[in-house]
Structures are given as C-alpha cells and as structure tokens.
Amino acid sequence: MTYFILKRICVTFLVIAVTSVVAFLLVHLSGDPAAAMAGEGATESDIAAVRQLYGFDRPLIVQYFDWIGRVLQGEFGRSYYLRMDVADVLADHMPVTATLGVLALSFALLLSIPLGVLAALYPNTLIDRIALWLAVAGQALPSFVFALGLMYIFGVYFRLLPISGGATWAHFIMPAIALGYYATPAIMRLTRSGMMDVLQSDHVRTARAYGLAPWRVVVRHGLRHAIIPVVSLAAVQLGFMLGGSIVIETIFSLKGLGYLAWESIQRADIEVIQAILLVIATAYAFLTLLADLLNAVLDPRIRMS
Amino acid sequence: MRVKSALWTISFAVLASFPAFAGKDNDALIWATATEMDTPDLYYGNQREALITAYAQCDSLLYRDPKTNEYLPLLATSWRWLDDTTLEMELRRGVKFHDGTDFDAQDVADTLNHLAAPDSDMKIRVVVDWIKNVEVVDTHKIRIHTKGPTPAAFEYLSGTSPIYPSGHYQKAPEVPGADGKTRRDWGAVLPVCTGPYKIESYQPGQSLTLVKNPDYFEGSPKGKPTIGKIVYRTIKDTETQVAELVTGGVDWIWGVPPENADMLNTMPNITVVSAPTMRMSFLALDAAGRTGKNPLTDVRVRRAIAHAIDREAIAKNLVGEGAAVQKSLCVPIQFGCETDVVQYEYNPEKAKQLLAEAGYPNGFTVQFYAYRDRPYSEAVINYLRAVGINAELQFLQWRALRPLIVDNKTPIAHLTFGSNGMLDASASTGHYFQFSPDDYARDEEVRDWLAKAEKTMDPAVRKELYSKALKKIADQAYYLPLFIYGRTYAFTSDLDYPLTDDEMAHFYMAKWK
Numbered sequence: 002m003t004y005f006i007l008k009r010i011c012v013t014f015l016v017i018a019v020t021s022v023v024a025f026l027l028v029h030l031s032g033d034p035a036a037a038m039a040g041e042g043a044t045e046s047d048i049a050a051v052r053q054l055y056g057f058d059r060p061l062i063v064q065y066f067d068w069i070g071r072v073l074q075g076e077f078g079r080s081y082y083l084r085m086d087v088a089d090v091l092a093d094h095m096p097v098t099a100t101l102g103v104l105a106l107s108f109a110l111l112l113s114i115p116l117g118v119l120a121a122l123y124p125n126t127l128i129d130r131i132a133l134w135l136a137v138a139g140q141a142l143p144s145f146v147f148a149l150g151l152m153y154i155f156g157v158y159f160r161l162l163p164i165s166g167g168a169t170w171a172h173f174i175m176p177a178i179a180l181g182y183y184a185t186p187a188i189m190r191l192t193r194s195g196m197m198d199v200l201q202s203d204h205v206r207t208a209r210a211y212g213l214a215p216w217r218v219v220v221r222h223g224l225r226h227a228i229i230p231v232v233s234l235a236a237v238q239l240g241f242m243l244g245g246s247i248v249i250e251t252i253f254s255l256k257g258l259g260y261l262a263w264e265s266i267q268r269a270d271i272e273v274i275q276a277i278l279l280v281i282a283t284a285y286a287f288l289t290l291l292a293d294l295l296n297a298v299l300d301p302r303i304r305m306s
Numbered sequence: 307m308r309v310k311s312a313l314w315t316i317s318f319a320v321l322a323s324f325p326a327f328a329g330k331d332n333d334a335l336i337w338a339t340a341t342e343m344d345t346p347d348l349y350y351g352n353q354r355e356a357l358i359t360a361y362a363q364c365d366s367l368l369y370r371d372p373k374t375n376e377y378l379p380l381l382a383t384s385w386r387w388l389d390d391t392t393l394e395m396e397l398r399r400g401v402k403f404h405d406g407t408d409f410d411a412q413d414v415a416d417t418l419n420h421l422a423a424p425d426s427d428m429k430i431r432v433v434v435d436w437i438k439n440v441e442v443v444d445t446h447k448i449r450i451h452t453k454g455p456t457p458a459a460f461e462y463l464s465g466t467s468p469i470y471p472s473g474h475y476q477k478a479p480e481v482p483g484a485d486g487k488t489r490r491d492w493g494a495v496l497p498v499c500t501g502p503y504k505i506e507s508y509q510p511g512q513s514l515t516l517v518k519n520p521d522y523f524e525g526s527p528k529g530k531p532t533i534g535k536i537v538y539r540t541i542k543d544t545e546t547q548v549a550e551l552v553t554g555g556v557d558w559i560w561g562v563p564p565e566n567a568d569m570l571n572t573m574p575n576i577t578v579v580s581a582p583t584m585r586m587s588f589l590a591l592d593a594a595g596r597t598g599k600n601p602l603t604d605v606r607v608r609r610a611i612a613h614a615i616d617r618e619a620i621a622k623n624l625v626g627e628g629a630a631v632q633k634s635l636c637v638p639i640q641f642g643c644e645t646d647v648v649q650y651e652y653n654p655e656k657a658k659q660l661l662a663e664a665g666y667p668n669g670f671t672v673q674f675y676a677y678r679d680r681p682y683s684e685a686v687i688n689y690l691r692a693v694g695i696n697a698e699l700q701f702l703q704w705r706a707l708r709p710l711i712v713d714n715k716t717p718i719a720h721l722t723f724g725s726n727g728m729l730d731a732s733a734s735t736g737h738y739f740q741f742s743p744d745d746y747a748r749d750e751e752v753r754d755w756l757a758k759a760e761k762t763m764d765p766a767v768r769k770e771l772y773s774k775a776l777k778k779i780a781d782q783a784y785y786l787p788l789f790i791y792g793r794t795y796a797f798t799s800d801l802d803y804p805l806t807d808d809e810m811a812h813f814y815m816a817k818w819k
Contacts, residue, residue, distance in 0.1 A: 082342075157553055164553060
C-alpha cells in the first residue's frame with residue numbers, strides 16, 4: 002500500500018510539472034506577449050521596453066525556471082494588467098466561481114434527482130415524457146441562449162432579478178440556474194436508469210413485501226443505492242464548474258475564474274494565466290489522487306495490481 | 307393570502323438587496339463598456355476608459371475644446387515659445403489637488419520629469435518623449451525644455467498629460483521583477499488630480515466611482531460639474547449592457563451594434579446617436595517588397611486593389627452608422643490631414659485592366675493578414691476575389707500578428723489604428739512611413755517630408771509637408787485607407803450628453819435634463 006501511495010503521489014507531481022511546462026510554452030509561443038501588453042498603438046521601441054521590463058528578452062528556459070522558482074516559494078507574481086498580486090487576484094475571483102458552482106450544482110441536483118425518481122416510478126407516462134423533454138432541452142439549448150432567455154424574462158420583462166454583477170446573493174440566481182440546467186440532463190438520466198434498476202431488485206421487492214410505506218421504499222431502499230453513481234458524476238460536474246464558466250460569467254458579468262482566464266488570455270496577462278492553469282491542474286491532480294486512494298482502500302484488487 | 311404575502315415579502319427582499327440604481331433620481335451616471343480598465347493612471351494605461359476618466363478627474367496644462375479643437379488655458383494660464391525648444395508657461399494660482407494640497411510649479415516639474423525619464427516605464431512614450439526636462443522658474447512659472455522642435459507639443463499637453471502632486475509616484479509599490487529583482491509599479495498609484503471629479507473608489511477590473519469636486523476652480527473651460535456621481539462598470543457582453551440600459555441599471559453605453567441600435571431607437575426613454583471615431587481601417591501593402599518578390603511591388607497592382615474595393619458599401623452597409631470612407635491615411639480632424647488626394651473609385655473592370663497591364667490577367671494568390679473585425683476583412687477579400695485576386699485570410703490575435711509584421715511576413719495586412727487620441731497627423735501618418743518595422747512602403751521622400759513636418763514649428767510649412775507626403779502615399783497606393791470607424795452611443799433620455807467626434811465621452815460636461 003505504501004508503494005502504491007508513493008507511486009500515485011509521484012505521478013501526481015509529474016502531471017503538475019508537465020502541465021506547468023505546457024502551460025508556460027503555450028502562453029509564450031502563441032505570439033509576442035510584449036506586443037499584446039504594449040497595445041496596438043505602441044511603437045517598436047515601446048514594445049522593446051516592455052519586453053525588457055518584464056524579462057521577455059531572456060531565453061524561454063531561463064524565464065520558466067525564474068517563474069517556477071518563485072512559485073515554489075509561494076510567489077505567484079503580479080498581474081501586469083490589474084496591478085495586483087496574482088494571489089490577491091485569484092482570491093478575489095475564486096469565491097465568485099465557487100459560489101456559482103455550488104449554487105448551480107445544488108440547483109441541478111434539486112431539479113434532476115426528483116425528476117429522475119419520478120420518471121423511474123412512472124415510466125412511459127406524461128411525467129416521464131416531461132422529464133425527458135427537460136433533459137433534451139437542457140442538452141440541446143446552448144447555455145448562452147438559455148441565459149439570455151432568463152435575463153429577458155426575469156431581468157428585463159418582470160424586473161424581478163438583477164441582470165449583471167455579483168454584489169448580492171440575488172445576482173447569483175439566474176447564473177446558477179443557467180449553469181445548473183446544463184448539468185441537469187446527465188444527472189437526471191443517471192438517476193432514472195439507476196432507480197429503474199434498483200426498483201426491480203430483490204431487496205426492494207422484499208421491502209415492499211414487508212409492507213413498508215412506498216416513499217420509504219423509494220427513498221431509503223431505492224434512491225440510496227441509485228444515487229452512488231450520481232454522487233460521482235456530481236463531483237465531476239462540480240470540478241468543471243469550479244474551473245469557471247466563461248460563457249455564463251461573461252453574460253452575467255460575474256468576475257469569476259473562467260471570466261478572468263479568458264480576459265487574461267486576451268491581454269496576455271501571463272502570470273495570471275499560468276497561476277490559474279496551475280491551480281486548476283493541481284486541484285484536478287489531487288482530486289484524482291484522492292479518488293485513486295479511496296478506490297484502493299475500497300477495492301483491494303486495485304492496490305494489489 | 308398567506309402564500310401571496312410570502313411571495314411579496316420574498317420579492318421585496320430580493321429587490322431591497324439590489325445596489326442603488328443609476329439615473330437622474332439617484333444623481334449617479336453609470337456608464338459601462340466591455341473593457342476592463344488596466345489603471346486609471348493615463349500615463350500607464352492605454353485605453354479610452356482611462357482617458358475618459360482622466361478628463362473628468364484630472365486637469366492638464368492646456369485644454370482642447372472638443373467642439374472647436376482650440377487649445378484653451380487650464381492649469382497653465384498663458385504660454386510662449388522662448389525659442390524652438392523652450393516653452394514657458396504661467397500657471398494658475400489658487401488651485402488645489404483633491405487631497406487638499408496646493409498646486410504649483412513643482413508639481414508640474416515632478417510629474418513630467420518623472421515620466422520623461424527613460425526608466426519611467428511609460429506605456430506610450432510619445433506623449434512625453436519630446437521633453438528633455440521641466441525647469442521651475444518660480445512657484446507658478448515653468449519652462450519646458452524639449453529635445454528638439456516639437457510642433458505637436460500643445461496636443462501632448464492637452465488632455466493626455468494630467469498633473470499630479472509632488473511625490474505622487476513615490477507611493478508606487480515595489481513588486482517582483484524579472485531575475486529576482488524588484489521594480490516599481492508606477493501605474494498602481496491612484497491618481498490624485500485637480501479636476502472636476504475625484505476618485506471615491508476603484509476596484510481593478512470591475513468599477514471606478516468618481517464624485518463631484520465641489521471645490522473645482524472657477525473659470526475652468528471644463529465648467530463646474532453638475533452630476534453627483536459618475537460610475538464606470540465593466541460589462542463584457544453587449545446584450546447584457548443593453549438589458550441594463552433598458553432597465554435603468556446603467557445610463558450610458560457605446561459600441562452598440564446596428565441590430566441593438568435599431569431596437570433601442572424604438573424606446574422613448576433611450577437616445578441613440580452615432581459619431582465618427584479616430585480609428586482608421588486600412589490595408590498595408592508590401593510596396594517595398596519586404597516579403598520578397600511579390601505583385602504588390604507594382605504600383606498598378608496596388609491601384610487595382612484600390613479600385614476593386616467598394617469602400618462606400620463597406621462603411622455604410624457593414625460598419626454602420628457613424629462610419630465614413632477614409633479618404634487619406636489620417637483622420638480628418640487631425641492637424642495636417644490632407645484629404646485632397648487621389649481617390650480610387652470602385653471600378654472592378656478598371657482593376658482587372660490594371661492587373662492585366664501588370665502581367666496578372668488571371669490574378670494571383672496572396673496571404674492576407676488581419677486581427678480585428680473579421681467580417682470587414684472577409685468583405686475586402688470578397689471584393690478582391692471578384693477581380694481575380696485570391697487573398698487567403700490569416701486571422702490572428704494582435705500579439706501573433708505583430709511579430710510577423712516586424713519579420714517581413716505580411717504582404718497585405720488589414721490594420722486599424724486609433725492615433726492614441728492625438729489630433730495631429732504625426733500620430734497617424736507619421737507612425738507608418740518612417741522606415742520603422744511598421745513601414746512597408748519605405749519611400750525615402752515620404753520619410754523625409756514626415757520627419758521634417760515633425761520638427762517644423764511653422765504650421766503652414768507643416769501642413770504643406772503633410773500634404774505632399776499624403777498625396778504621394780495616395781498616388782502610389784502604398785497603404786489603402788478603407789474607412790473611419792463609427793461608434794453608436796445609447797443613453798438615457800434624461801441625460802444631456804455632449805456628443806463629440808474625438809471618440810471621447812466628456813462626462814464632466816454632461817447634465818441631467
């Protein structure tokens with residue numbers, strides 16, 4: 002088991018190291034960052050001054066080790082554009098994305114699990130059809146169309162909700178619904194199929210034979226089993242949402258991580274881009290490591306292989 | 307009944323948690339654009355948003371009246387050239403900065419001397435690069451010593467050169483630089499100025515709030531401010547901006563696309579207007595053969611390209627309201643912009659004939675580089691295809707295109723330029739024909755005329771030199787001017803907003819109706 006853990010940790014660090022190199026190269030080789038930073042109106046000497054100021058005139062390998070050396074000391078650098086330390090920039094934007102992600106997933110779970118259960122309990126009925134229609138619509142409708150539709154109905158027409166920004170909790174209602182709805186179809190379908198399997202299983206039949214209340218059979222003996230794969234899927238969806246949704250954050254003008262990443266790419270704010278990539282890659286790598294270790298604990302075949 | 311009252315309670319709670327709305331009732335003008343401001347310090351930023359804020363918050367030595375383009379006294383009350391390289395200015399007395407300190411000559415000297423120093427890390431150095439040093443003569447008199455004759459000096463000193471109090475930049479934080487060294491982040495210091503509005507709060511990348519300066523000095527050509535607050539917000543998505551405008555969340559937006567403008571025009575509470583900007587769109591043709599031997603070195607081919615494109619149709623039908631055909635490689639409101647130059651009418655037959663004369667009866671294939679507004683580039687390419695020129699579009703981000711321009715790899719580049727807001731042809735024509743990496747014409751005569759125009763103090767002689775240069779640029783079709791961008795503004799009808807054609811929002815002049 003110790004060997005297995007050490008091996009997985011080594012692989013995790015290797016993944017992070019490779020990601021950092023790839024991220025660094027992608028950002029630097031996609032054009033002249035000094036030209037982007039100096040702006041369109043800059044002369045060649047303005048651009049040269051920027052190149053020298055930020056050290057882009059040095060060989061890439063020197064720049065990489067300079068950057069990674071500072072990161073290892075806990076120093077993410079400074080956003081040349083926002084003129085803030087990168088750590089502060091991330092600290093400003095991460096709560097927005099985290100709030101949005103958690104709210105969106107909560108909405109998705111609250112909508113899709115009951116619908117999935119109902120669809121499984123009443124297959125091929127009107128309820129099942131409505132649930133299916135909602136799932137298909139969620140998959141087929143581009144998120145920006147749904148988001149703009151919500152904005153028009155609740156923001157412009159009824160004027161019930163604020164349209165943009167993240168100043169209050171009310172600002173998160175429409176973005177969370179728009180983002181969460183996108184995750185709904187997969188969770189709903191998985192719940193439905195899982196419940197249909199479980200409802201035909203021996204232990205549920207036995208529970209019914211004991212004369213237990215129907216809701217108790219469904220919730221305690223059915224849903225409890227059917228929800229296990231849903232939890233795994235929800236964790237993956239949460240991972241995506243914590244990476245930031247560029248489209249939803251842009252439409253609702255929420256200053257989250259996805260919006261920050263997109264804006265930083267546009268303006269070649271290199272240290273911010275690298276920090277975002279590194280943070281997300283590290284989070285994914287450690288979540289994967291955690292999942293591997295949990296699986297190994299639960300299943301001896303994995304750790305013995 | 308209980309359900310109904312619960313719903314009302316929830317609705318009220320939601321609405322009560324909203325931030326205060328914009329508008330006349332709240333005496334707060336909220337304006338939104340898609341661009342995040344990098345810094346409100348104009349010297350270290352390079353955006354219209356910073357320029358708009360600086361005009362409202364700060365004063366320069368001179369003020370260019372946006373309606374007449376006349377230079378008026380602001381922080382300087384009078385001035386005279388002692389010789390071609392010494393400008394003496396008398397400064398206004400009794401002016402205070404927003405932090406309560408008195409304005410004097412030392413503030414001007416410290417601000418401009420800091421920026422003119424080679425290590426000031428200024429973004430667009432042209433604004434101060436002409437200054438050798440600023441000398442304090444007495445408490446309210448300065449002398450600006452220039453590196454050479456600088457006819458555009460007044461342009462540089464009006465609007466784009468705010469004055470800060472002495473010691474302002476000493477507050478700049480020391481931040482990590484390359485190779486373990488540190489550097490000063492000069493642009494991180496919030497501006498302290500003397501203007502009609504002062505900064506109340508600033509959230510980088512999100513918002514900036516200005517409040518009225520009740521002590522703003524009498525007699526300023528900018529006038530006394532009337533609106534209580536001016537709030538800038540970044541809203542990236544145009545649809546969201548429009549939705550906010552319609553519901554009163556913001557009061558003013560610009561860059562409204564034609565389809566949204568048509569919709570907004572039907573609303574009685576919204577005013578929609580368009581005006582030209584200072585951004586020109588043009589084709590840089592490789593007349594000098596920097597990319598190697600190519601058809602564009604033949605003037606007949608370049609003229610054929612000029613005749614092949616219906617610029618009027620692109621400006622009117624595609625770019626939309628406010629846009630206009632660009633007649634010469636400069637912006638008409640700039641000093642020295644000669645527009646009486648050769649014009650190439652839309653005539654595809656003539657284009658084909660010129661191509662045949664040049665030895666390309668069946669056209670040719672050429673790489674066409676662009677970075678902004680793809681539909682406009684594609685329209686140009688379609689016109690070229692109609693006369694047999696197969697232009698292969700390479701659409702890149704600016705940072706990827708820029709190195710290709712420098713490395714002699716762009717036979718045709720569809721470029722745009724905003725002249726950094728300068729009303730002088732040195733900022734447009736002068737930028738492209740001085741044998742710099744941006745110069746794909748490499749005409750010695752044009753270069754010399756332009757260089758002389760930038761060092762000649764006599765306005766009449768300057769005009770003549772620019773005229774000669776621009777006429778030759780047009781005659782030889784070195785660069786092909788296409789159109790001047792337009793901008794559509796939409797704002798609440800409660801606002802008395804001064805529309806100008808310098809692509810600026812002069813909010814300090816705005817009033818509630």
